[in-house]
Amino acid sequence: MNIPAQPMATSSVSVGSGESRVSKxxxxxxxxxxxxxxxxxxxxxxxxxxxDIYENEVLAFIGxxxxxxxxxLRCLNRMNDTIDICRVExxxxxxxxxxxxxxxxVVLLRAQVGIVFQKPNPFPKSIYExxxxxxxxxxxxxxxxxxxxxxxxxxxxxxxxxxxxxxLDKPGTGLSGGQQQxxxxxxxxxxxxxxxxxxxxxxxxxxxxxxxxxQLIDELSESYTIVMVTHNMQQAARVADxxxxxxxxxxxxxxxTDQIFTNPQDQRTHxxxxxxxx
Amino acid sequence: xxxxxxxxxxxxxMALAYHLGLTRSRxxxxxxxxxxxxxxxxxxxxxxxxxxxxALAIFLLxxxxxxxxxxxxxxxxxxxxxxxxxxxxxxxTLLRRVTALANEQGVSGGGSPEELxxxxxxxxxxxxxxFSLVALMAVLVVVGLIFxxxxxxxxxxARNQVERVIMFALAASSAVAIFTTxxxxxxxxxxxxxxxxxxxxxxxxxxxxxxxxxSTAGASSQGDFGLLPLLWGTMMxxxxxxxxxxxxxxxTAIYMAEYAPPWLRNVAxxxxxxxxxxxxxxxxxxxxxxxxxxxxxxxxxxxxxxxxTSALTAGLVMGxxxxxxxxxxxxxxxxxxxxxxxxxxxxxGATKSxxxxxxxxxxxxxxxxxxxxxxxxxxxxxxMIVVLAAGNNPVLHANPFEAVSTITVTIVNQLTGDMDFxxxxxxxxFALGLTLFVITxxxxxxxxxxxxxxxxxxx
Numbered sequence: 177m178n179i180p181a182q183p184m185a186t187s188s189v190s191v192g193s194g195e196s197r198v199s200k201x202x203x204x205x206x207x208x209x210x211x212x213x214x215x216x217x218x219x220x221x222x223x224x225x226x227x228d229i230y231e232n233e234v235l236a237f238i239g240x241x242x243x244x245x246x247x248x249l250r251c252l253n254r255m256n257d258t259i260d261i262c263r264v265e266x267x268x269x270x271x272x273x274x275x276x277x278x279x280x281x282v283v284l285l286r287a288q289v290g291i292v293f294q295k296p297n298p299f300p301k302s303i304y305e306x307x308x309x310x311x312x313x314x315x316x317x318x319x320x321x322x323x324x325x326x327x328x329x330x331x332x333x334x335x336x337x338x339x340x341x342x343x344l345d346k347p348g349t350g351l352s353g354g355q356q357q358x359x360x361x362x363x364x365x366x367x368x369x370x371x372x373x374x375x376x377x378x379x380x381x382x383x384x385x386x387x388x389x390x391q392l393i394d395e396l397s398e399s400y401t402i403v404m405v406t407h408n409m410q411q412a413a414r415v416a417d418x419x420x421x422x423x424x425x426x427x428x429x430x431x432x433t434d435q436i437f438t439n440p441q442d443q444r445t446h447x448x449x450x451x452x453x454x
Numbered sequence: 455x456x457x458x459x460x461x462x463x464x465x466x467x468m469a470l471a472y473h474l475g476l477t478r479s480r481x482x483x484x485x486x487x488x489x490x491x492x493x494x495x496x497x498x499x500x501x502x503x504x505x506x507x508x509a510l511a512i513f514l515l516x517x518x519x520x521x522x523x524x525x526x527x528x529x530x531x532x533x534x535x536x537x538x539x540x541x542x543x544x545x546x547t548l549l550r551r552v553t554a555l556a557n558e559q560g561v562s563g564g565g566s567p568e569e570l571x572x573x574x575x576x577x578x579x580x581x582x583x584x585f586s587l588v589a590l591m592a593v594l595v596v597v598g599l600i601f602x603x604x605x606x607x608x609x610x611x612a613r614n615q616v617e618r619v620i621m622f623a624l625a626a627s628s629a630v631a632i633f634t635t636x637x638x639x640x641x642x643x644x645x646x647x648x649x650x651x652x653x654x655x656x657x658x659x660x661x662x663x664x665x666x667x668x669s670t671a672g673a674s675s676q677g678d679f680g681l682l683p684l685l686w687g688t689m690m691x692x693x694x695x696x697x698x699x700x701x702x703x704x705x706t707a708i709y710m711a712e713y714a715p716p717w718l719r720n721v722a723x724x725x726x727x728x729x730x731x732x733x734x735x736x737x738x739x740x741x742x743x744x745x746x747x748x749x750x751x752x753x754x755x756x757x758x759x760x761x762x763t764s765a766l767t768a769g770l771v772m773g774x775x776x777x778x779x780x781x782x783x784x785x786x787x788x789x790x791x792x793x794x795x796x797x798x799x800x801x802x803g804a805t806k807s808x809x810x811x812x813x814x815x816x817x818x819x820x821x822x823x824x825x826x827x828x829x830x831x832x833x834x835x836x837x838m839i840v841v842l843a844a845g846n847n848p849v850l851h852a853n854p855f856e857a858v859s860t861i862t863v864t865i866v867n868q869l870t871g872d873m874d875f876x877x878x879x880x881x882x883x884f885a886l887g888l889t890l891f892v893i894t895x896x897x898x899x900x901x902x903x904x905x906x907x908x909x910x911x912x913x
Contacts, residue, residue: 258800287803297794300817310802360798367802
């Protein structure tokens with residue numbers, strides 16, 4: 177991972193990094209959040225967050241448990257809609273279009289902003305059907321051959337093809353935990369989203385499977401914007417271009433990963449990354 | 455001494471034994487100045503058990519064996535000329551009369567001198583039996599009490615032993631249900647075999663005519679005992695019931711589990727489950743008085759002849775009755791499907807109904823099939839609705855608008871009214887009952903296997 181070494185502007189939200197990873201323009205804003213607040217019933221979980229997410233970057237959310245990082249992540253493709261008591265205020269845009277606009281089709285939004293969950297959740301279907309589910313849903317393939325291609329390329333992207341190509345008709349639930357998680361990533365990739373959200377994708381995996389998923393994230397960032405929540409600060413340091421630190425429902429600080437870990441501007445960030453709390 | 459007084463005395467003795475054990479264990483603790491292995495209460499309980507259980511066991515054994523022994527002794531004492539030429543059943547009747555006389559109850563005809571003599575003999579024997587029982591129990595109580603009390607020492611593991619007694623008590627309770635089932639099956643099997651000594655199994659299982667005649671019509675006209683019309687009727691009514699209950703129940707379950715807001719779910723679920731609590735006889739006359747005539751008039755309207763009491767009427771109402779079985783079980787199973795699977799599908803951009811149809815239901819399918827099978831076995835065993843609304847017409851035909859009869863209805867018919875329990879007309883009920891039992895047992899076993907297979911998926 178190539179993390180920029182030069183000091184960044186201290187302004188916490190808008191970071192105009194010119195050269196983080198080689199050959200990548202990081203200046204195009206893909207998603208933008210303005211004053212986003214989230215309530216569960218009467219309890220406020222997020223207190224007004226402003227954040228830009230750039231195209232093709234890997235952005236990591238870190239922070240202690242219950243700080244709102246997963247909640248905020250789930251706002252980005254409106255997965256919070258599935259929770260009855262959850263209410264979102266503020267504005268989130270994707271390519272300048274408000275995703276909470278009344279006429280916005282949430283189904284298409286989720287095809288554009290895919291999500292991978294904390295615990296691998298393959299469907300109780302075959303490996304092939306797991307991948308083919310999304311493309312079928314959105315009519316991405318007209319013929320069986322096209323679908324086969326999508327399945328193969330998605331599995332290849334997730335680095336799983338070699339391991340499963342001989343047993344595509346076996347149930348996805350029969351794979352190991354790490355394989356299941358990569359299957360879920362392949363499943364998300366298969367609908368060709370612009371952005372992939374990952375909610376602690378490695379927290380249920382062992383170190384070897386974690387390493388594979390991290391390598392995969394690195395490769396995927398060539399073509400996708402990736403936003404991930406992680407509890408593991410080393411992981412953020414390894415894979416993220418930028419890191420955002422959340423605390424008690426506030427976005428405390430966001431900057432290049434290097435800057436956050438070597439020269440945090442906020443005392444809370446400093447305390448957290450040095451292990452004073454969390 | 456009456457048995458009730460005996461048991462009451464035994465309980466008083468056990469309470470006393472508890473107290474003795476308690477105080478003794480405290481005394482031992484003080485005497486040795488050590489900590490006892492168990493708390494005093496456990497020593498009390500154990501002494502009480504030693505005091506009460508052997509006596510209770512003897513009491514039960516005695517109550518079971520003694521009357522038989524007395525009957526045997528009395529029979530031996532009966533004058534030979536009285537017993538000679540009596541069949542087993544007549545002897546039984548005689549003994550019943552003697553027993554009644556011995557207990558100073560009246561019998562018809564007042565009782566002959568021989569009977570009175572035998573009754574006097576029996577009364578004497580009963581007195582002896584009663585006294586010896588009391589004496590034996592008293593000895594056991596005292597011996598058990600003394601034995602257990604003397605064993606109290608710091609090392610006696612009263613707590614562990616009480617634990618074992620509790621385990622045996624629990625196992626015995628479970629055994630009650632199991633042995634009852636086995637007993638019912640065996641008795642049905644026995645009576646069914648007696649039936650098959652009149653009618654061959656082939657005739658019963660493959661016969662297409664059901665016309666048993668009345669048992670009073672004489673042995674010459676035995677009648678036809680073909681199961682098939684009844685089995686067919688049962689299947690027809692159950693199938694109609696399932697055709698009603700499965701779609702409605704399943705859709706109810708999906709709505710309740712996935713769409714209904716919590717307040718509606720909290721109100722509607724109990725209301726739906728009330729359907730299962732309505733007595734089936736109420737469904738029966740509802741079918742007979744409301745649904746039957748309604749269907750009949752609808753039939754007139756569209757030009758189909760629908761009988762008021764028909765397979766359709768009974769099946770429809772039975773279907774409504776088993777909706778809660780299907781919906782409640784399916785609801786539980788759908789709710790058990792992990793939220794992560796729903797999130798996975800929603801996260802890929804599936805709509806809610808796509809998620810349910812393509813991910814949730816397939817995942818829950820084995821469990822739902824289990825629910826269907828349980829509902830089916832319920833439908834097959836249902837009686838009251840079909841008695842009233844199916845028309846009792848045991849004829850093999852394929853028209854659901856005509857009256858049919860089912861296995862359960864036929865059992866009711868064969869066992870009501872004046873009857874002779876030795877005739878095939880009554881005994882056939884056991885053969886029918888056994889058939890029904892085997893069918894529902896089969897369905898339940900399949901349901902259990904299917905549900906168990908499903909459970910392994912998420913664990």
